[in-house]
Amino acid sequence: MSELDIMLANELLFPEHSPKNYGYLSDEPTYDAVRHLALEKPTELWTLGDFGYNDEQIGECASNIAMTSPFRILSDEGVRVAKETALRLRNTAIQGRSDRVPTHVAGAVYKSRFLRDMCACPQIQSFLCDLSGTKLAPHTLPSQQIYINYTPDDITKAVDAWHYDGIGFDYVLMVSDPKTLKGGYFEYFKGTKNIFAERFKRDVPTLRRGVSAELPSEDVVSVEFPAAGYGVFQQGNMIVHRAGRLLEYAERITMIPGYVALDVSYPDPTAMCDVPRYREPGICAEVARHSAWLAQRKLQSLMEDISLDETPVGVESLLTSAVTDVQAALVSIRERIENGSL
DSSP states (O other): OOGGGOOBOOOOOOOSSOOTTOOOOSSOOOOOHHHHBOOOOOSOEEETGGGTOOHHHHTTSSOOEEEEOOEEOBOHHHHHHHHHHHHHHGGGOEESSOSSOSEEEOOGGGTOHHHHHHHTOHHHHHHHHHHHTSOEEEOSSGGGSEEEEOOOSSTTSOSEEEEOOSSSEEEEEEOSOGGGOSBOOEEEESSOHHHHHHHTTOOGGGGGGOBOOOOOGGGEEEEOOSSTTEEEEEOTTTOOEEEOOBSSOOOOOEEEEEEEESBTTSOOOSOTTTGGGSOSTTHHHHHHHHHHHHHHHHHHHHHHHOOTTOOHHHHHHHHHHHHHHHHHHHHHHHHHHHTTOO
């Protein structure tokens, strides 16, 4: 893609007001990058090509990054505060409503100012931009900016079954001390999501709901985090991954901050067929903001670049492309309304 094809959108500001039913923790420490960060570059980085994606598939992504090796993100003090915050939020966790991930917190940035500011940290943002080779920002769906996964009550279940993410970029941050865990590895499939779907005779989009099957060890990478405060960065909508089950009960907490590419000239990786069905308060309004944000930049580009000699067929194609994200959002929101999921 040439520089002329890039459409960089401005970052979408965090909402001035949280949705109903959210509230911030009291007496939180203030996030301070100097005290809470200890960023170190990963030693290895794998591309989408390394996972078997072809040039056409890679060309639809804002970055060629697939996965990194573990790297340090938080200082010891950062780990202490992140863990304390996660434990305070555990009583707000969603229990049993998802077969894929039994116990988790969504919308953590609406519940913790510390986590909200950590996700928006310019140092982390710049670091991830350098890793990915594209401009990133905290995700335009705030409820998806930080997920927290916890040990399920039933440890015969995976912490999070095999899936790919409904957003483009995220990092998986180990908050618990991995040395205290038996099992519960973060794992990823060494191949494309298309190959994974073919193996289980599934349509690719249905992988988002989770696959609980086991895979041959030669097809899986089990990540060993050196300590709490380390994470891996991934283009999560392209990588099939999971948090495996624990072999004995222990406290296992991970945080998954999500990011969006600011170059909106690529197809939106957000799983618009799924997201409006999520149960987070305000999710449909978030989807409206996200799709309007995409369309705003695309319509601006159309206004600036369209030739007045363009044919009617060409104009129709350009306009359709500019508003396709809004149309996709409307379809999914209408389905939710028709299904009675208000």
